[in-house]
Amino acid sequence: MRSLLVSPRTFLLIPRCFLRANYHRLILTVSALAAGVALVCAIDLVNRSVIEAFEEIVDTMAGRAALQVSAGNGGLFPEETADTVNAVPGVELAVSAVGATAFVADGSGELLTVHGVDVTNDAAVRVYQARDPDRAGVKDPLAFLNQPDSVILTYEFAKRRRLRIGDPIELETPTGRHQFTIRGLLEPQGIARIHGGSLVVMDLFAAEAAFTQPGLINRIDVVVRRDADVTTVAERVGAVLPSGLRIAPPAQRKADLHKVMQSMQVVLRAVGLLGLAAAFLIAFNRLATVFDERAWQLGIMRATGVRAWSVWWELLKESLILGALGVAVGIPLGIGLGRLLLPIIATTTALSSKLTVPDATLVVRPSSLVVAAALGFATAVLAAARPAWRAARVNIAETIRGRGTEDVRIGGTTMWVVRSLALLSAIGMMTMQAAGGSPAWSLAATGAVLVTAALAARPLLHVVDIPMLHSVSQRNASGLFAVTGLARKPHRTALTIATLGVGFGTVIWIWIVAQSFEQSVIDASIGSLRGDIAVSSARVNDGFVEAPLDEAILSSLRHVAGVHTVIGEQMIDWHYAGGPVAISSFDPEYLSTGEFGRWTLIGESLPDVWEGFADGTMAIISSSLAFHLGTRVGENLTLDTPSGPLTVRVGGVLMTLISPRGAIIMSRALFKRYWHDTHVVHSLIRVDKSADVASVRASIARDLGTQHPLKILSLPELGQWFGEQVQRAFSGIYALAILILLVVLFGAADTLGAGVLERQRELAQLRATGVRARHVRRMVLIEAGLLGVLGLALAMAIGLTLGVFWVRETFPYMLGWVLDLHIPYGHLALISILSVMTCIVAAWLPAARAARLEPATGLRYE
Amino acid sequence: MMTSTAAVSIEHVTKQYGTGAQAVAALTDVTMAIPIGEFVSIMGPSGSGKSTLLNMIAGLDTPTEGHVRIRGEDLAVLSDDARSDLRLHQIGFIFQSFNLFPGFTIEENVAWPLKFIGIGWRTARDRAAVVLRQVGLAAAIRTRRPSELSGGEQQRVAIARALITEPSLLLADEPTGNLDTRTGQAILDLILQLNTERKLSVILVTHSTFAATYGHRTVELQDGRIVRDVRAPRQAGRLIPIGA
Structure with a gap:
């Protein structure tokens, strides 16, 4: 003290x-x-x-709104619902709103967040802390309201694109490209401040026409009276809402986020x-x-x-x-x-x-x-x-x-007890995670695996020491000195191997997880999407999901020369059994006619599953949903929809990765009926037998490309595109993996440099007895190579263990995704070569230093 | 029975390394007492047990049998910490290879033990300057590193480090082994001077017959046993005058 x-x-x-x-x-x-x-x-x-x-x-x-009413993520419901909510005691104001995305149709594809609200309602506008139309720079409010093409942009956006009030702007919407007129500009505050100015405000009526359907909205923002209790009001509003609609505070949305x-x-x-x-x-x-x-x-x-x-x-x-x-x-x-x-x-x-x-x-x-x-x-x-x-x-x-x-024993009883305890802890924590654990268990298990592997480095060195000594030392004298150098300091050598093992193991782990994710996405998309051509918006809405298009695209496609059949698919995020799920829907004939082939279902399925799917009595669930909720084939599912409860029977189970917690796949006719949603994200096309796929693709681009920015791909190309999105998603992780490799490079260089410094006298003696500089250099490089190989062996054990653990246990239980394990053997070979190369690169300077050592200088060194 | 006023008393000390058939006796039934202020030279060939005996006295090693007492305190009953404290306060150690810390300046090399006694660094540095002067080193070398000094100067610094805590017992393990004859003699003269002026008990382990002449008494070890323990008239420092 x-x-x-x-x-x-x-x-x-x-x-x-x-x-x-x-x-x-x-x-x-x-x-x-x-x-x-x-x-x-x-x-x-x-x-x-x-x-x-x-x-x-x-x-x-959300602005001043304490509560929000929605139907899943983007589900549509009647505008009149807001009147019902407004009548609830404690509600100060219920604002109908349409939230959507549009893209600037100038080739840049810049994403704009659409906020559709009744701009004639001053109170509604004030909810979002934005100024009213007059103050927002709307020079002619009357024209704004009378013209359905009126939009308000932000000053930042307008300045960036040198736009002024009165200028036209073309936007891509689900119904195609539309020209709008800028009637006002927003100051950078309230909702105009977020999204970096990439916001477009339009009147509710215009927004409904462009993004939903007349009279249908996808959000109600609820302002609660100051003297009312938010929870009580939420309960009251929940009680009057139709089934399928949910009310939640923004805080809840943040928790969900x-x-x-x-x-x-x-x-x-x-x-x-x-x-x-x-x-x-x-x-x-x-x-x-x-x-x-x-x-x-x-x-x-x-x-x-x-x-x-x-x-x-x-x-x-x-x-x-x-x-x-x-x-x-x-x-x-x-x-x-x-x-x-x-x-x-x-x-x-x-x-x-x-x-x-x-x-x-x-x-x-x-x-x-x-x-x-x-x-x-x-x-x-x-x-x-x-x-x-x-x-x-x-x-x-x-x-x-x-x-x-240094004590060359591999540790007494205590160390073996510690190693055993570490191993047992790792197994125990992995078991806890597998039994339905938490992020904490997963991280703890990962840590325990690393500790166990690090502790195993010394016994590993002991096991390979003798064979390594024989095989390397018999080849040349440099090899003999290299092996002796490593064996003389087993403690340090083992620690270096552990360092390399952890570093390279992390990279292998990341690669296995990324590869499993990517390949599972490709397999799942290829497995559920069939046809010769897939058409979708070239714009991405949220994450890697393409922007929806109005179903009118389907009939337009049917008119293209060479097109035989067109099927529409729509996907939305929804809620079921207390959590998020995805609803995916395909036109009924997709599976009933057999023209697009049939999905390979997992396990048993009902005999009349395809007929049931087409007539809307049955749905197919994803393997993730079956895994998480224990739902089985033959059971009934009851979904809350904007049109009331919908009960369907589970006809089969399919491997698909639309949503982590699971997906429910149904007929699009049924979906449209209950969700009022007429958008499609994918259009799947079977071409005429006599038609050439490439020329049909060209025709689609020519005929419809002017109206919509389209992505026209073959199915394998679509799978590849999904894979690329996963690769994009993992790009940040890859960047971190490279940083870890750099850390390991420091470690390897540090250890090898220390070894050279410590042995200056011994190296000088070698040089004094006539050993050439290049032999000394080779000796250090061989040491590095051996360390790299041993580190890599440990890294394989760490990487494979963690990779399998994260893919099989962590992702399904903690994150939701049920993935297929894909070991990237090709990449592993590449990582192996890179790992050993990393060690040799790290050894380059120490090796050069050792080779440059003057015998007399080294012998004087103390 | 040894007297309790002895600086060091060694009673039937035996030290064995290994067990059973592989047991090697480094010391066998060694008994001797060193009164306060006595200068004892311990001689013997390599492997005779000299250094082992010195380590026993310093509490760095424990006897298999027997007792070692420093000013009456039995080292066997002391904890490791208590033995450390005893060394810090009562024993100074000089080594053949000086063992100065290469990263420390001369002043730091001498002063650092005081930090573990709880003495402030400024006071420690002042005291180091005094001790360095006492062992014949100029103030100018205080900020230099050991590698910048000659062997004789380094050993003087090592002696200064051993004296800084004002111990009552100085253990010197071949202090002139790495020095030329003249420098070695100067170091021995210094140790003798400390013994005479400060009544410092000194145990000097040496191979050199000449160095042994500095002691009041010479103990000779062979195969771990005392084979000779003689007192001789002192002739130290008279054979080769310093500066000749």
Whole structure:
């Protein structure tokens, strides 16, 4: 305690003196710590900023509204419902609204959020904190209301595109391209501030015509009286709403948003923690080496009378200095990295969560910095704790005499107990997760797997030591020295292998998860979508879902030369059994005629499933829904729809990945009847037998391309497109994987550099006895290669274990997705080569240094 | 029975390494007492047990049998921390290879033990300056590193470090082993001076017959046993005058 009361300079006197001689050797350790801190800091800042950007959209779009009435995500219901809600005691105002997306039809495809509201209702406009039409710069309010093509844009958007009031603007809507006229400009406040100005406000009537159907809206924003209790009002409104409509506060929507985005955030956090784990192992390894080298000095301290714990504490203070340096470098680096990663992660999150990409700004929160700094310090201190304790407890007499020789045993009973406990913990946590766990269990299990693997490095080295010695040493002398060099310091070698294993294992894990996701999406889309050509909007609405088109596109397609049959598919997010699901619907003849083939259903199905599907009495459910809700073939499902309850019988189970929690697939005729939705996202086409697919595609583009921006693909191409969306969704994760590889590169270079420094005398002796420089260089490179191979072996075990665990257990239970496991063997081979190459690259400088060593200089070295 | 006023008393100390058929005796039934202020030279060939005996006295190693007492305190009953405290306050250690910390300045090398006694750093530095002057080193070297000094200067710094806590017992393990004859003699003269002026008990382990002449008494070990324990008239420092 006494030492805590002195000035920092005195407090850190001994560690500063010790570190003074080692600063240059610890640069890479500090770099690794800084990289780990930067990763955690950047991920936390980005995660918070992204979620905040999404929350801001929810908040601002809701304006003063405390409650929102909706029918799933975009489900339509009659405008008159707002009158019903307005009559509920406690409701100050219920505003009918249409929320949609449109795209600028100038080739850029810029997405605009459409906000349709009754602009004649001043009170309704004020709900969104926007000025009324007069003040919003609408020069001619009468013309605005009389002309259904009137729109109000934001000043920012208009300035960007050099547009003025009175100018025309062409927008792509589900019914095709339409020309609108700018009647006013909004100040950058309220809803005009969000979306980076990419907002278009139009009158409710015009919005209904362009995006829903006359008289049908998709949202009611409810303002509650100041003296009324929001929960009570919500209950009252819920009681008068037709089944299928839900009322929820924006806070609930934000909670739902958190849940939806949880998958990406958990993956990002896991990646950040793995980066920190790699940094921990690098720091642990390096500090163990530094303390080992200094063992005689610690022996002198002990011989002089310094207590063991005092020595330990002084060593721990060194880790505090390293941690401080790592944090000092890592925090600004993390903020910079966060700025770079923010747009990538925002896009990744939006894609994976089927949301519109927000215009996110990085907000540097002190709490994020504190968390990253604390983790950085904790990493440094924990990394130093055991090596320091080991160093402080050395046999004083032997240490002074022998200047430290490493114990080559692979650990006593205690270490085997620790290894066994780690293994049991990993199995236990994975079992808990498999039994329906939580993100915490998943992250804990991932951590336990890493710890177990790291602890297994030493026995692994012991197992391969003898064969490795024989096979490599018999080839050449450099190999013999390389193997001896590694075997002489088994503790450090094992730690390096563990570091490499964790780093490369993380990359393998990410690749397995990404590949499984991508391939499952392709398989699922190919499995459910049939035909020769798939036509959809070239614009993406939310995440990777294409913008809907009006079903009129189907009849237009039927008129194209060479087209035989056209089937429409519509998809929406809905709610069932207390959670989100997707409703997918296909025209009845899709499955009943057999022209498009039949889906391969999983397990048993009802004999008349295709007929039942066509006549609307049966639905098919996704394997995710069957998995999560335990729904079985033959059972009845009752859905709340905007038109009242709908009961259908489950006819079969299909592998599809529309929604994590599951999907219900039904006839589009039935869907239209209950949801009033006449949009389609995909049009599936079978061409005439005599027609050429390529020429039909060209005809479609020619005939309909002027009206709609279309994506006209063959089915395999569509599958490929879905795969590309998944790749886009994982692009942020890949960027992080590369950062982890960089951390590992530091670690490998650090260890190999330390090995060369430590053996200068021995290397000089080799050179003095006539060994050529290139042989010495080759020796270091062989060491690096061997470390890479062993690290890779461990990485395979880590990567495969975590990959299978996340695909099979974490995704289905925690995130919803039921995926097929796809091991990317080709990529694994590539990663393997890259891993070994990484080690060899890391060894390049140490090898060059070793080769340059002058025999006389080296022999003088002490 | 040993007297309780002895600086060091060693009673029937045996040290074995290994067990059973592989047991090797480093020391066998060694008994001796070193009164306060006595300068004892311990001689013997390599492997005779000299360093083991020194380690037992410093509490760095524990005897298989027997007792070692420092000023009456039995090291066997002391905890590791208590033995550390005893070394810190009562024992100074000098090594053959100086063992100065390369990253520390000379002043820091001398002063650091005081930090663990709880003495402020400013006071510790002042005291280091005094001790360095006492061992014959100029103030100018205080900020230099060990690698910038000669072997003799380094050993003087090591002696200063051993003296900084004002111990009553100085253990010197081959302190001249790495020095040339003249420098070695100067170091031995310094140790002798400390013994004479401060009544510091000194145990000097050495191979050198000449170095052994500095002691009041010479104990010779062979195969872990005392084979000779003689007192001799002191001739130290008279064979080769310093500066000749």
